[in-house]
Amino acid sequence: MRSRAWLLTVVLLAASCGGDDSGGSAELDGLTVFAAASLTEVFEEIAPDATFNFAGSDELATQIREGAPVDVYAAASPRYPNELAAEGFLRQPQVFATNRLVVVVPPDNPAGIRTVDDLSRDGVRLVIGAEGVPVGDYTRSVLETMGAEDVLDNVVSNEQDVKGVLGKVVSGDADAGFVYVTDAKAAGDDVESIALPAQPPVEYPIGIVAETENLEAAEAFIELVLSEDGRQALEGAGFGVP
Amino acid sequence: MRRAFELGLAVATGLALAFLLLPMVALFLRISPAELADALTSEVALDALWVSLKTGLIAHFFVLLVGTPAAYFLATKRFRGRGTLVTLVELPLVLPPAVAGIALFALFGRLGLLGRTLDTFGIQIPLTQTAVVLAVIFVAAPFYIRQGIASFEAVDPLLTDASRTLGASPARTFRRIALPLASSGLGAGSALAWARGTGEFGATIMFAGSLQGVTQTMPLAIYAQLDLNRDIAVAIGALLVLVSLTVLLSVKLLPSWTRFTSPSFIRSAPSG
Numbered sequence: 001m002r003s004r005a006w007l008l009t010v011v012l013l014a015a016s017c018g019g020d021d022s023g024g025s026a027e028l029d030g031l032t033v034f035a036a037a038s039l040t041e042v043f044e045e046i047a048p049d050a051t052f053n054f055a056g057s058d059e060l061a062t063q064i065r066e067g068a069p070v071d072v073y074a075a076a077s078p079r080y081p082n083e084l085a086a087e088g089f090l091r092q093p094q095v096f097a098t099n100r101l102v103v104v105v106p107p108d109n110p111a112g113i114r115t116v117d118d119l120s121r122d123g124v125r126l127v128i129g130a131e132g133v134p135v136g137d138y139t140r141s142v143l144e145t146m147g148a149e150d151v152l153d154n155v156v157s158n159e160q161d162v163k164g165v166l167g168k169v170v171s172g173d174a175d176a177g178f179v180y181v182t183d184a185k186a187a188g189d190d191v192e193s194i195a196l197p198a199q200p201p202v203e204y205p206i207g208i209v210a211e212t213e214n215l216e217a218a219e220a221f222i223e224l225v226l227s228e229d230g231r232q233a234l235e236g237a238g239f240g241v242p
Numbered sequence: 243m244r245r246a247f248e249l250g251l252a253v254a255t256g257l258a259l260a261f262l263l264l265p266m267v268a269l270f271l272r273i274s275p276a277e278l279a280d281a282l283t284s285e286v287a288l289d290a291l292w293v294s295l296k297t298g299l300i301a302h303f304f305v306l307l308v309g310t311p312a313a314y315f316l317a318t319k320r321f322r323g324r325g326t327l328v329t330l331v332e333l334p335l336v337l338p339p340a341v342a343g344i345a346l347f348a349l350f351g352r353l354g355l356l357g358r359t360l361d362t363f364g365i366q367i368p369l370t371q372t373a374v375v376l377a378v379i380f381v382a383a384p385f386y387i388r389q390g391i392a393s394f395e396a397v398d399p400l401l402t403d404a405s406r407t408l409g410a411s412p413a414r415t416f417r418r419i420a421l422p423l424a425s426s427g428l429g430a431g432s433a434l435a436w437a438r439g440t441g442e443f444g445a446t447i448m449f450a451g452s453l454q455g456v457t458q459t460m461p462l463a464i465y466a467q468l469d470l471n472r473d474i475a476v477a478i479g480a481l482l483v484l485v486s487l488t489v490l491l492s493v494k495l496l497p498s499w500t501r502f503t504s505p506s507f508i509r510s511a512p513s514g
Contacts, residue, residue, distance in 0.1 A: 056469070130452070155453060168369065173352050
């Protein structure tokens with residue numbers, strides 16, 4: 001009985017490998033990728049076989065410093081990859097995507113937000129990324145550029161990653177939040193977007209973790225992300241590609 | 243053979259103690275006393291301490307105010323479904339914190355069961371300090387009520403009956419007889435509830451969010467500072483270890499603590 005179940009597994013595996021596999025993703029088995037939360041949907045699409053840990057880029061950097069067993073790191077800001085590379089934890093990172101910030105509100109827009117100026121009105125409940133989390137730092141820098149720092153007085157929560165911001169807007173418990181265009185797109189009809197007049201340069205570097213034990217798979221994954229298929233998936237999700 | 247057995251027991255005990263205590267030792271070794279003092283007087287740490295104290299005290303007030311009579315009721319009344327009720331009160335004890343968080347959202351969220359109505363009156367609970375208080379009450383109250391039930395059950399019914407036959411009203415009997423006799427057990431439950439409330443993390447970060455000086459309690463500040471300023475995270479952690487140790491010691495040192503946790507013993511004990 002047991003050997004039959006085993007045989008069935010082998011057959012199913014073989015069948016799935018022989019299927020419409022878009023080339024080479026089977027070799028990503030056992031690969032662990034730490035990636036910014038905003039990459040959740042697109043990385044799952046590009047490499048469904050890899051194991052992902054999606055979180056705030058800063059939190060992931062801390063985990064890599066503490067010796068997490070991980071092969072590839074993709075962040076929503078050059079800050080942490082550069083730090084890790086300087087400390088010897090990461091091989092030369094390279095930028096593979098860009099993004100833009102956007103304000104999202106729940107579909108029924110309870111606070112009637114139309115422009116960024118509305119965000120500083122009394123009683124607006126705004127959720128943004130925490131300091132040190134890339135989306136939080138980008139948000140603060142955009143508001144500074146626009147001279148609209150008073151908006152920060154309406155922040156009711158600093159979230160540890162961009163999906164935390166998005167979730168509280170989707171549930172309607174926050175009136176507005178600052179997320180990436182790609183998150184707004186992934187949320188579909190659950191949010192409405194309001195474009196921002198100013199934009200910070202949002203760049204996503206990717207690199208191989210120095211202590212990887214899956215070097216070939218790590219290289220294959222980065223190759224896949226930089227490939228034509230990878231670029232199409234990124235553009236489809238709303239990212240820019242360099 | 244016997245020596246080997248004894249040795250095995252000792253080794254296992256040593257391993258268990260080392261595993262349980264070394265992380266806390268490491269925490270204190272990671273930071274010098276001077277750095278600790280520095281970090282604890284940082285604005286983030288002081289804000290977190292204040293938020294934790296304030297929300298903790300408010301939550302504890304309601305836990306005692308409502309929990310004490312509820313525990314007395316469940317301990318002294320006999321009715322169908324009582325056992326089920328006691329079990330349901332204890333459910334949050336074993337509930338994963340993330341479930342508590344999402345359940346509180348389901349009730350109080352803007353699109354939630356009650357939240358929808360509250361919203362029409364312009365009242366919003368998620369992501370406010372009230373949300374922190376509610377999360378703390380939700381996770382801490384069962385510790386107190388559970389201990390309260392055991393404490394009231396341990397009060398000799400002969401004493402309360404005597405009080406009633408001597409003409410005291412039920413309320414007076416509760417106040418003058420049951421409450422004083424159960425007080426050390428209630429004190430222990432109160433301390434445990436306080437400790438659980440102070441440590442509350444999962445439900446709070448989901449339901450109340452994290453905003454320095456408003457909803458960022460000490461555990462949330464540890465999480466937020468972990469990637470920003472490790473010293474502050476470690477310092478708050480060390481402080482919480484000391485707080486927890488104090489709570490534990492005060493529970494252990496309450497004299498009748500063990501007596502009141504064991505109703506079967508009380509039943510067979512001589513009264514008086």
